[in-house]
Amino acid sequence: MQEHRFSSGLKAGASIAIGYFPVALTFGLLAKTTGLSLIEATAMSIFVFAGAAQYISLSLITAGVLPALIVVNTFIVNIRHFLMTAALNEKMEPDARWKKALYAFGITDETFTVLATQPGDKIRTSFAAGVIVISYGSWVAFTSLGHLIGASLPGFLQASMSIALYAMFVGLLVPSMKGNRKVVSLALIAALFNSMFYFTGWLSTGWAIMVSTLASAIIIELISRKGVAA
């Protein structure tokens, strides 16, 4: 089980750390211009560790929205993680509840996708810890750095690095897509639903991702079961 140890987790999480670098740096910078101190900006990344929700909170603070409403909005944006951690639970090795409660803190869109697409039957807790430690470290450290230097990357690098997390998602998806129509259909249908929600504005981003994912997963399950029955 060499490939499921902590250090291989760190390696598997390196793409996330790279992808978080420009996002966290910009968050630190924006937090500074919003009026957060270095301690406050870093504390938000340490305790919340949720990119989209943190970004939205900054614009809501600027708009003078009630703090209680910012908390409610954070919950709504992160509801999709119910679905992801329920799916991840099927893939993780059984372990003590306190350990699972501990690493649950580190489940983001990115750490979820890296863990859930690992080949093999069950994922070791130590592997998950490696993926999370390097991702969380990057998120917190670069939030502080962004606030400290108070500037973002040179324009061309900022623009090109904004692709990093999407390139990672593609890099995780493609190996499973090859010769597997089910995986292609799952991704395609979810992408179509999510695009529809985006362009019609029927659902906000957090909900749209959750509903699209669930709809696609259920539709494909129904179709493939029919295929078996026929």
Added chain:
Amino acid sequence: MGAWFWWMIFGMAVVTYIPRAIPLTFLEGRELPEAVQNVLRNIPYAVLGALIFPAVFFIQENVWFGVIGAASAFAIAFTGANVILVVLGTIAILSVYGLWFG
């Protein structure tokens, strides 16, 4: 920021942690119905589709950044390169594009 800010962070931390922790701890050691398990096994690939599209096209105001970036990432990934190479290769291609046309 005043004391309210720390209460807000506390609240944000709690409501972010709940959806992460409840399924992982509550479902431990429980066997879900076969149909639910199958749907949950489909989730990772569906999530990837929804996370990539359509957001990848809007990473910059210039929509070509997203189009070229997505095409490059798929092309590199289809050669069988590992994830980190897909990420670094795509960044490199977009840096060149950005320096010339940005």
